[in-house]
Amino acid sequence: MAEGIRIENLIKTYGSGDTAVHALRGVNMSVAKGEVVGLIGPSGSGKSTLLKCLGAVIEPTSGRMTIGDSVIFEDGWRVADLRALRRDLIGFIFQAPYLIPFLDVTDNVALLPMLAGKPNAEARKEARDLLEALDVAHRAAAMPSQLSGGEQQRVAIARALVNRPPVILADEPTAPLDSVRALAVVDLLNTMARQFETAVIVVTHDEKIIPTFGRVYNIREGITIEEFGTHASTHQVTPG
Numbered sequence: 507m508a509e510g511i512r513i514e515n516l517i518k519t520y521g522s523g524d525t526a527v528h529a530l531r532g533v534n535m536s537v538a539k540g541e542v543v544g545l546i547g548p549s550g551s552g553k554s555t556l557l558k559c560l561g562a563v564i565e566p567t568s569g570r571m572t573i574g575d576s577v578i579f580e581d582g583w584r585v586a587d588l589r590a591l592r593r594d595l596i597g598f599i600f601q602a603p604y605l606i607p608f609l610d611v612t613d614n615v616a617l618l619p620m621l622a623g624k625p626n627a628e629a630r631k632e633a634r635d636l637l638e639a640l641d642v643a644h645r646a647a648a649m650p651s652q653l654s655g656g657e658q659q660r661v662a663i664a665r666a667l668v669n670r671p672p673v674i675l676a677d678e679p680t681a682p683l684d685s686v687r688a689l690a691v692v693d694l695l696n697t698m699a700r701q702f703e704t705a706v707i708v709v710t711h712d713e714k715i716i717p718t719f720g721r722v723y724n725i726r727e728g729i730t731i732e733e734f735g736t737h738a739s740t741h742q743v744t745p746g
């Protein structure tokens with residue numbers, strides 16, 4: 507499979523001198539287009555820091571990141587407009603759906619392309635097509651407060667996909683959901699990843715879904731260890 511995102515020797519140090527925190531100490535990771543991988547690790551291991559670097563929310567100290575064939579970071583950002591990078595190349599899914607309460611479901615999904623300058627009718631058509639693909643089109647005219655938790659998360663996934671980003675970062679997307687709904691969200695992420703050739707990284711503590719990943723990156727004290735298959739759910743690494 508073609509490459510979606512690659513991270514090489516990524517380092518992030520907060521502060522400097524005696525008080526420096528070495529949050530990422532040389533992370534290597536690659537996710538193919540159409541692949542969904544898990545990112546797990548104990549509290550304080552560096553998951554959020556890695557996600558923020560990948561999402562161009564904070565600047566890594568050094569290393570290299572590529573999305574497809576484009577180098578986006580190599581010892582400094584290689585793109586001038588980080589807002590456009592986040593808007594066009596990366597979709598975000600969070601633990602809570604964070605839908606806008608005063609917009610209906612269609613407009614929640616259509617908002618991003620509208621803000622990017624797409625004509626409203628076209629953006630709404632794209633939103634409705636995605637809602638269809640995510641099996642929530644029958645709620646297209648509803649307000650977010652009228653949806654179940656699982657439906658809200660589907661709308662949040664539609665919103666993350668609407669600009670067809672090559673990369674999706676999902677931060678604990680199943681935490682508030684029961685087993686059945688959590689597994690349904692992972693199934694959906696897998697289907698969408700394949701359909702739209704998106705590389706998906708799911709940060710999770712959720713034991714219900716960890717065994718479903720073909721590959722997991724386990725981060726320990728700022729270093730990732732790659733694990734495969736069901737191994738991922740049982741493998742124990744002694745903290746260094």
Ligand SMILES: Nc1ncnc2c1ncn2[C@@H]1O[C@H](COP(=O)(O)OP(=O)(O)OP(=O)(O)O)[C@@H](O)[C@H]1O
Pocket residue numbers: 520521527528529547548549550551552553554555556
């Ligand atoms: N802005 C910051 N300034 C200084 N140190 C930070 C900052 N943000 C995080 N850290 C430190 O970097 C290390 C990694 O933190 P990070 O938040 O990435 O871990 P995490 O794996 O996401 O943890 P959790 O699962 O508890 O959210 C920790 O030692 C943390 O205290």
